[in-house]
Structure formats: structure tokens, C-alpha cells
Amino acid sequence: MPQAAYIHVPFCAHRCGYCNFAVVAGRGELVPAYLDAIDRELASLVDEPQPVITLYFGGGTPTQLGCEGLERLGEIVLAHHPLLQSDTRGYEWTIEANPADMSTDMARTIANSGANRLSLGGQSFRPEKLKLLERDHTASDIIRSMQLAHEHKLAVSLDLIFATPDETLDQWHRDLQQAIDLQPEHISVYGLTFEKGTTYWGRLLRGELVESEDELQRDMYLSTIERLNQAGYEHYEVSNFARPGHRSRHNETYWRGDEYFAAGPGAARYVAGVRETNHRSTTTYLRRVQAGESPVAEREQLDHEARARERLVFGLRRLEGVDRQEFQAATGYAVEQLAAEAIDKFVDIGLLQVDDHRVKLTREGLLVSDAMWPEML
Numbered sequence: 001m002p003q004a005a006y007i008h009v010p011f012c013a014h015r016c017g018y019c020n021f022a023v024v025a026g027r028g029e030l031v032p033a034y035l036d037a038i039d040r041e042l043a044s045l046v047d048e049p050q051p052v053i054t055l056y057f058g059g060g061t062p063t064q065l066g067c068e069g070l071e072r073l074g075e076i077v078l079a080h081h082p083l084l085q086s087d088t089r090g091y092e093w094t095i096e097a098n099p100a101d102m103s104t105d106m107a108r109t110i111a112n113s114g115a116n117r118l119s120l121g122g123q124s125f126r127p128e129k130l131k132l133l134e135r136d137h138t139a140s141d142i143i144r145s146m147q148l149a150h151e152h153k154l155a156v157s158l159d160l161i162f163a164t165p166d167e168t169l170d171q172w173h174r175d176l177q178q179a180i181d182l183q184p185e186h187i188s189v190y191g192l193t194f195e196k197g198t199t200y201w202g203r204l205l206r207g208e209l210v211e212s213e214d215e216l217q218r219d220m221y222l223s224t225i226e227r228l229n230q231a232g233y234e235h236y237e238v239s240n241f242a243r244p245g246h247r248s249r250h251n252e253t254y255w256r257g258d259e260y261f262a263a264g265p266g267a268a269r270y271v272a273g274v275r276e277t278n279h280r281s282t283t284t285y286l287r288r289v290q291a292g293e294s295p296v297a298e299r300e301q302l303d304h305e306a307r308a309r310e311r312l313v314f315g316l317r318r319l320e321g322v323d324r325q326e327f328q329a330a331t332g333y334a335v336e337q338l339a340a341e342a343i344d345k346f347v348d349i350g351l352l353q354v355d356d357h358r359v360k361l362t363r364e365g366l367l368v369s370d371a372m373w374p375e376m377l
Contacts, residue, residue: 002271004054004253005081007038007073008264010282011064013098016134017199018161018192022266022280023060030282031069034264035076037289041263042080044294050261051084054250055093058119063101067109070095074113081261083114092249094119094157099141102148111152118149119157125178126171129164139178146182155246157186162220163212164192172220173227180231185246188239189224191217218367225366238317238361238369255318257311257330265295273307275300308333313373316352321360335359342375 015025083091094117095110124130125139149156158179162172194204203209225235233241253260262269265285268277279285279297288295308331315322328334346352351365361369
């Protein structure tokens with residue numbers, strides 16, 4: 001059985017212009033119905049409590065539930081997915097947080113619930129950039145949130161976004177240095193993307209926003225790797241950096257191709273070779289669960305080859321790449337059986353490197369990895 005569970009909390013104070021997640025803004029009156037629906041959905045998914053080693057509350061903004069709502073959600077989820085205590089490393093329970101929501105009471109609530117890791121959506125310390133990203137917090141909120149988290153013995157993962165319109169390399173370096181100075185245990189960096197369905201996409205088409213030049217984005221990303229490595233962070237996945245012992249164990253579940261439970265609007269689970277994704281609309285999700293109907297919008301039974309291909313692609317996101325022997329033992333397929341032509345092509349153009357033991361991304365491959373995966377799937 002899976003040993004990881006994800007709970008999607010869809011609530012936000014405001015939907016940011018670049019966001020394409022399953023969220024609902026300004027609908028706090030739906031929280032009681034949401035908590036009831038999560039309880040019902042989890043009860044329908046597991047006949048008896050299924051212990052997990054990693055638990056992740058994502059969103060959306062889990063801290064938008066408020067202290068009482070977040071505490072109640074924790075009680076509900078732990079009744080269905082208690083955290084395993086027998087693992088020698090202990091469990092990992094992550095809760096995503098908006099810096100504007102963090103207070104002493106919120107930090108205490110999170111710590112007292114048993115969570116031990118905070119994922120903080122900082123994105124930037126620069127006022128103009130935060131305004132452009134439509135964030136409701138300030139640099140001071142990020143600093144305060146970090147201090148509160150560490151006071152309450154919570155490890156912190158800090159999210160940052162680079163390559164926003166008109167951002168210079170020096171401005172990004174200052175953002176990055178401010179993050180390093182706060183000494184979070186983990187840093188995730190993402191280049192800004194313009195996705196269909198977001199308000200940013202419409203603004204891009206109208207010429208109101210302009211994407212950063214490819215060469216600038218390249219310089220920002222490569223210099224990020226260099227500076228974070230120098231600061232003692234291990235680059236272990238395309239977008240993720242960690243101090244020793246502080247990798248995201250939950251996200252590594254995905255990158256290993258392991259199975260996981262999930263519940264909530266838009267949540268995707270992977271259990272017994274079946275991938276199910278819930279309806280993205282919060283109100284539709286609530287209506288279906290309250291009526292005793294399945295909230296699932298998409299269902300896919302993966303055959304052995306499809307599962308192996310996914311495992312290959314997810315594994316290649318990690319800097320250590322894919323161990324050939326381990327991969328074949330886990331899937332029954334040699335790497336070349338699945339993607340020999342694509343691998344040869346990417347090796348020839350310098351995006352992959354291979355030897356008798358591993359297949360992994362090169363430095364150039366890191367820059368364009370998302371464009372490579374369709375040829376392997």
C-alpha cells in the first residue's frame with residue numbers, strides 16, 4: 001500500500017494571475033462543507049486507517065482555513081492516515097503556508113498538530129515583484145514566518161519564482177541571497193510560466209506582459225544552482241535544493257514513481273496502478289461527495305509499460321538520474337527497451353549522459369527537461 005498521502009486545500013484569499021491550480025478565492029463559507037467532504041471521501045477510499053510516512057497539505061492555501069479549521073483538518077486526516085512512527089527517520093508532515101497568514105497562533109497550531117515541515121510560498125522579497133505576482137504579503141511577512149517556524153521547531157521549505165517580466169539578473173540574485181540569509185532547510189525555485197486559463201496568459205497575448213528572454217532565464221537558473229551549491233544546498237531535483245537531510249521526502253515519492261493516496265478538489269491519487277483525478281471545481285467536488293457520488297473526473301489504469309515509462313521520466317528529474325539495475329529490478333524493463341531512440345537522440349545533442357550504471361540529465365538537459373519527457377512517454 002502507498003505510504004504517502006496528499007490533501008488538497010483549495011482555498012485562497014485571491015487567485016494569483018499566474019496560478020493554474022484547483023483553487024477557489026474568497027469562499028471561506030465553504031470550509032465546513034469542505035472538511036465534511038474530506039472526511040467522507042477519505043472514508044470511502046480506505047476501509048480502515050492506512051498509515052503513511054509522509055503527509056502533505058497543499059493548495060491553494062491550507063493556512064486560509066484558520067487555526068481552528070486547520071486543526072480540524074489534521075484530526076480528520078490522521079484518523080484515516082495515521083503517521084507511521086516505526087520508520088527510523090520518523091515521519092514528514094508538510095503544510096503549505098502563505099506568509100501573510102502566519103502568526104504565533106498559526107505556527108503553534110501547526111506545530112501542536114504534529115506537522116514538522118512548513119512550505120512557505122514566499123516567491124520574492126522585492127515589493128514590485130510581489131505586486132506583479134499579485135501576492136498579498138511583504139518581505140517582512142516572509143522573515144516573520146521563518147522566525148516563527150524555527151521557533152516552533154518546524155523545518156522550512158521556501159518557494160521562489162524567477163524570470164518575471166522585466167526582472168534583471170541582479171534583482172534575482174538579491175532575492176536569492178535574501179532567501180539564503182534566512183537559512184531555510186529547503187529552497188524550491190521555479191521559472192515563471194504563462195499557462196492557458198490564467199489571467200497572465202491573457203495579458204501575455206494582449207502584450208501587457210512580456211516573457212523574459214531565454215538567455216536571461218538560462219543565466220538565472222544556472223547561477224541559482226551555483227549560488228545555492230556554494231551556500232551548502234544540494235541540488236537534488238530540477239527545481240529543488242536542500243540542506244543535508246532535508247530533501248522533500250514526500251515529493252521524492254512522486255519522483256521515484258511510488259504510489260500515493262490523495263483527496264480533495266483536483267487531487268490526483270495513484271493506488272494499485274490506477275491514477276484517479278478528482279474534479280477541479282470545488283463546488284462540484286463538494287456537491288458530488290455530499291450526494292454520495294464519486295468526485296473522480298478522470299481515471300486511468302496504467303499497464304506495466306506505462307508505469308515503467310512514468311517511473312523513468314520522474315526518475316530523470318532527479319540529479320542522480322536513474323540507476324539502470326534498480327530500474328529493471330523494479331519495473332521488469334531495461335531503460336533502452338522503453339526509450340532507446342529518445343535516449344540516443346538526447347545523448348547526441350548533449351541533454352543526457354549515460355554509462356553502464358546510470359542515465360541522467362546533463363547541465364544542458366536541466367534547462368530543457370520538460371520538453372524532453374513527451375518523447376519518453
